[in-house]
Amino acid sequence: MAPPGVVVSEGLAADLCCFPSREQYFALIESFRDDAFEMCVDVCAVDYLDYPDRWLPEGVVATRFEVVTNLLSLSKKLRVRVRVQAGDDRPEVASLFTLYPGTEAMEREAFDLLGVLFTDHPDLTRILMPEDWEGHPLRKDYGVGKVPVQFKEAPGPR
Amino acid sequence: MSDPTIRTAERIDLLAAETSEGAQELQFRRDTASGQLGREVGAVLRVDGRALDPHSVDFDRRDDETMIINMGPSHPSTHGVLRLMLELDGEFVLRTKPIIGYLHTGMEKTGEELSYVQGATNVTRMDYLSPVINELCYSMAVEKLLDIEVPDRAVWIRMLMSELNRISSHLVWMATNGMDLGASSMMIYGLREREMILAFFEKTAGLRMNLNYVRPGGVAADLPDGWQDDALVICDTILARTYEYDDLLTGQPIFRNRMVGVAPMTAEEALALSVTGPLLRSTGVPWDLRRSMPYLAYDEVEFDVIVGTYGDNFDRYAIRLNEIRESIRIVRQCIDMMPGGDYRSQDPKVTPPPRARIGESMEALIHHFKLFTEGFHVPAGEVYSAVESPRGELGCYIVADGGPKPYRLHVRGPSFVNLQAVSLLMRGGSMSDTITVISTIDPIMGEVDR
Amino acid sequence: MALEDLQHNFLTGRIEDLARWARRASVWPASFGLACCAIEMMATGGADFDLSRFGMEVFRNSPRQADLMIVAGRVSQKMAPVLRQVYDQMMEPKWVISMGVCASTGGLFNNYAIVQGVDQIVPVDVYAPGCPPSPETLMHAILTLHEQIRTGEIMKRRATDEPTHLDQTPESWTPEVPVAVRVGTPK
Numbered sequence: 173m174a175p176p177g178v179v180v181s182e183g184l185a186a187d188l189c190c191f192p193s194r195e196q197y198f199a200l201i202e203s204f205r206d207d208a209f210e211m212c213v214d215v216c217a218v219d220y221l222d223y224p225d226r227w228l229p230e231g232v233v234a235t236r237f238e239v240v241t242n243l244l245s246l247s248k249k250l251r252v253r254v255r256v257q258a259g260d261d262r263p264e265v266a267s268l269f270t271l272y273p274g275t276e277a278m279e280r281e282a283f284d285l286l287g288v289l290f291t292d293h294p295d296l297t298r299i300l301m302p303e304d305w306e307g308h309p310l311r312k313d314y315g316v317g318k319v320p321v322q323f324k325e326a327p328g329p330r
Numbered sequence: 331m332s333d334p335t336i337r338t339a340e341r342i343d344l345l346a347a348e349t350s351e352g353a354q355e356l357q358f359r360r361d362t363a364s365g366q367l368g369r370e371v372g373a374v375l376r377v378d379g380r381a382l383d384p385h386s387v388d389f390d391r392r393d394d395e396t397m398i399i400n401m402g403p404s405h406p407s408t409h410g411v412l413r414l415m416l417e418l419d420g421e422f423v424l425r426t427k428p429i430i431g432y433l434h435t436g437m438e439k440t441g442e443e444l445s446y447v448q449g450a451t452n453v454t455r456m457d458y459l460s461p462v463i464n465e466l467c468y469s470m471a472v473e474k475l476l477d478i479e480v481p482d483r484a485v486w487i488r489m490l491m492s493e494l495n496r497i498s499s500h501l502v503w504m505a506t507n508g509m510d511l512g513a514s515s516m517m518i519y520g521l522r523e524r525e526m527i528l529a530f531f532e533k534t535a536g537l538r539m540n541l542n543y544v545r546p547g548g549v550a551a552d553l554p555d556g557w558q559d560d561a562l563v564i565c566d567t568i569l570a571r572t573y574e575y576d577d578l579l580t581g582q583p584i585f586r587n588r589m590v591g592v593a594p595m596t597a598e599e600a601l602a603l604s605v606t607g608p609l610l611r612s613t614g615v616p617w618d619l620r621r622s623m624p625y626l627a628y629d630e631v632e633f634d635v636i637v638g639t640y641g642d643n644f645d646r647y648a649i650r651l652n653e654i655r656e657s658i659r660i661v662r663q664c665i666d667m668m669p670g671g672d673y674r675s676q677d678p679k680v681t682p683p684p685r686a687r688i689g690e691s692m693e694a695l696i697h698h699f700k701l702f703t704e705g706f707h708v709p710a711g712e713v714y715s716a717v718e719s720p721r722g723e724l725g726c727y728i729v730a731d732g733g734p735k736p737y738r739l740h741v742r743g744p745s746f747v748n749l750q751a752v753s754l755l756m757r758g759g760s761m762s763d764t765i766t767v768i769s770t771i772d773p774i775m776g777e778v779d780r
Numbered sequence: 781m782a783l784e785d786l787q788h789n790f791l792t793g794r795i796e797d798l799a800r801w802a803r804r805a806s807v808w809p810a811s812f813g814l815a816c817c818a819i820e821m822m823a824t825g826g827a828d829f830d831l832s833r834f835g836m837e838v839f840r841n842s843p844r845q846a847d848l849m850i851v852a853g854r855v856s857q858k859m860a861p862v863l864r865q866v867y868d869q870m871m872e873p874k875w876v877i878s879m880g881v882c883a884s885t886g887g888l889f890n891n892y893a894i895v896q897g898v899d900q901i902v903p904v905d906v907y908a909p910g911c912p913p914s915p916e917t918l919m920h921a922i923l924t925l926h927e928q929i930r931t932g933e934i935m936k937r938r939a940t941d942e943p944t945h946l947d948q949t950p951e952s953w954t955p956e957v958p959v960a961v962r963v964g965t966p967k
């Protein structure tokens with residue numbers, strides 16, 4: 173199903189997983205779309221900073237960021253997951269907007285929370301965080317922002 | 331932080347600056363590139379083979395002919411904290427842009443901090459109208475990673491609870507939708523019926539909302555004694571009441587005038603925008619994960635997938651109303667077919683020992699303690715699980731690194747994706763239709779922003 | 781004596797007491813539903829719990845017509861300035877109930893996105909605990925507030941908050957209110 177050169181593996185729960193390179197990514201998704209995958213269900217990104225030694229099939233070079241795209245075929249009742257290694261310092265993959273306009277918000281979310289860039293995205297702005305926010309909160313080197321809980325003000329038992 | 335001594339006259343500009351979101355907002359036409367403008371004017375026109383028609387985009391309209399107004403984030407009919415910016419030509423909407431994030435809770439980050447046992451408390455607060463279904467989706471993902479089987483009874487309890495939850499969620503939708511259209515009595519009736527289901531939840535799980543009832547490995551507690559009678563009463567009452575809603579709304583001319591034929595959508599547009607749930611089904615696509623990719627025991631029960639024809643507001647209303655009836659059918663079958671047995675997996679890895687044994691055995695105590703402080707370790711891998719929530723496909727993507735906490739938790743919120751249809755549905759409609767459009771899309775902001 | 785001409789019963793009292801009593805009995809809540817708690821707030825207004833017993837079932841959508849703000853749900857950093865703006869637009873005297881642990885302390889979500897307690901932004905009079913607080917809890921909070929309004933305790937606190945330095949120029953005799961706060965990116 174996938175064009176030659178793309179690494180394919182059976183993921184968990186019999187989901188088909190493809191591991192294209194960044195250059196192959198757009199063409200692969202396009203071929204899937206022509207192959208009756210009518211819907212792009214989800215686009216999200218993962219920051220593998222603390223977990224670089226994850227399992228990947230042979231021939232795939234792990235990078236810090238990974239973009240995971242879930243496609244769904246309504247006619248074949250099939251899901252396929254495309255995992256593309258997006259790069260280390262300046263993660264960037266092609267935007268799927270021209271193929272699936274519904275990815276617009278999802279890609280903006282991945283950009284906002286993880287700082288992954290999507291080439292040719294029509295409107296790559298923050299979507300969830302305030303406009304003047306610094307940093308991308310879901311990155312692993314971004315703290316949770318916990319405020320220590322204080323109980324010292326609480327009155328004792330009466 | 332600003333200078334506290336600034337006087338009222340200057341504060342207005344300052345406040346406007348503080349609440350402005352800059353580039354996230356709808357821009358004036360002169361600041362918008364033509365491609366962008368084309369997208370905003372007809373969000374999906376560039377799909378496959380249907381190139382953007384330049385005639386449908388009035389590029390040369392000037393900014394002083396139109397008006398950009400702001401709606402929300404604190405607006406009575408935006409169902410929470412949705413903010414919309416509308417470009418209006420008189421009474422008609424030209425462009426719309428939803429601005430979201432006003433309820434961004436950082437749940438995906440918090441989810442990485444909580445163990446798999448605690449995780450359900452976190453996800454249940456995302457879509458707060460269907461907490462059970464959120465937990466279900468999360469638990470199914472974790473169970474897939476752990477590769478454990480859930481006992482039959484747990485599966486059926488989960489199904490019963492999710493269908494009850496679907497009913498209550500649609501009831502709130504009926505209530506708020508009625509409210510938005512001025513049918514305030516619907517508000518009262520919808521919430522009144524919902525209380526019955528919440529009482530059942532309270533009896534079963536101890537809480538009215540945010541139950542944390544479905545957990546990896548099963549459910550938290552068995553159904554209470556006499557649950558069949560309670561559930562039957564719920565079914566009978568609500569089924570009878572749905573026909574009263576018919577009388578109240580379905581045939582009422584004012585309601586119909588505002589719903590029938592307003593904001594239609596075609597199946598191609600819906601698919602291109604990744605829209606799921608009642609919104610997709612209203613366009614005639616019979617896609618319901620319960621039927622198409624059955625999970626739990628949905629392949630053993632009988633129900634119909636309700637499909638619309640025109641994709642307009644009224645279809646979306648009718649689908650939700652009839653889904654209440656279908657869910658009641660499923661609940662009845664759950665009552666009849668509920669198997670006996672355990673309500674949670676007996677795998678000691680995920681299930682704490684029974685209460686009685688904790689007092690007697692040291693091992694059981696340690697086991698219990700370990701499970702709730704450290705949690706269980708989940709084998710490394712990544713998994714995507716999807717269920718049909720009242721709003722569409724709810725997906726949960728978990729990356730596990732072998733530890734007791736998820737490495738990455740991502741939730742695909744159906745309303746987050748469905749909300750993209752707003753610009754398309756509102757285009758060319760009148761100002762008063764915006765209310766009905768938001769309402770029938772049924773966005774739950776907790777899930778949109780997470 | 782003059783009283784002999786009276787045709788009706790009458791009561792005597794102090795004007796402040798009368799004002800407090802009237803205020804207590806006509807609190808107008810602004811709908812400020814944010815998250816899950818808002819659904820419980822709606823349920824409180826619904827048929828089973830019936831907030832109209834306390835004359836409060838009409839949730840005003842314009843802050844100009846309201847004097848009680850029920851902050852129902854978690855307040856994100858993006859929402860904080862908006863919340864403050866709505867609060868500023870309400871007429872004095874005004875009260876705030878913080879509903880739910882999220883609004884009160886940040887609750888479960890001790891992270892970058894949520895303001896850890898809405899009392900950093902607006903002064904809170906009553907906290908309703910719970911996640912979500914059941915309608916009974918919310919009603920208890922409302923009754924507590926009513927009681928405080930009636931006894932005037934809340935007004936005492938307000939009196940100590942009076943602006944201390946008013947400018948002499950005529951256009952600036954409106955009291956000072958702090959400008960909305962963007963709590964800022966935690967580092």
Ligand code: SF4
Pocket residue numbers: 455540815816817852853854879880881882883887888910911912913
């Ligand atoms: S306190 Fe609980 S119910 Fe209320 S907004 Fe927070 S999470 Fe939701």
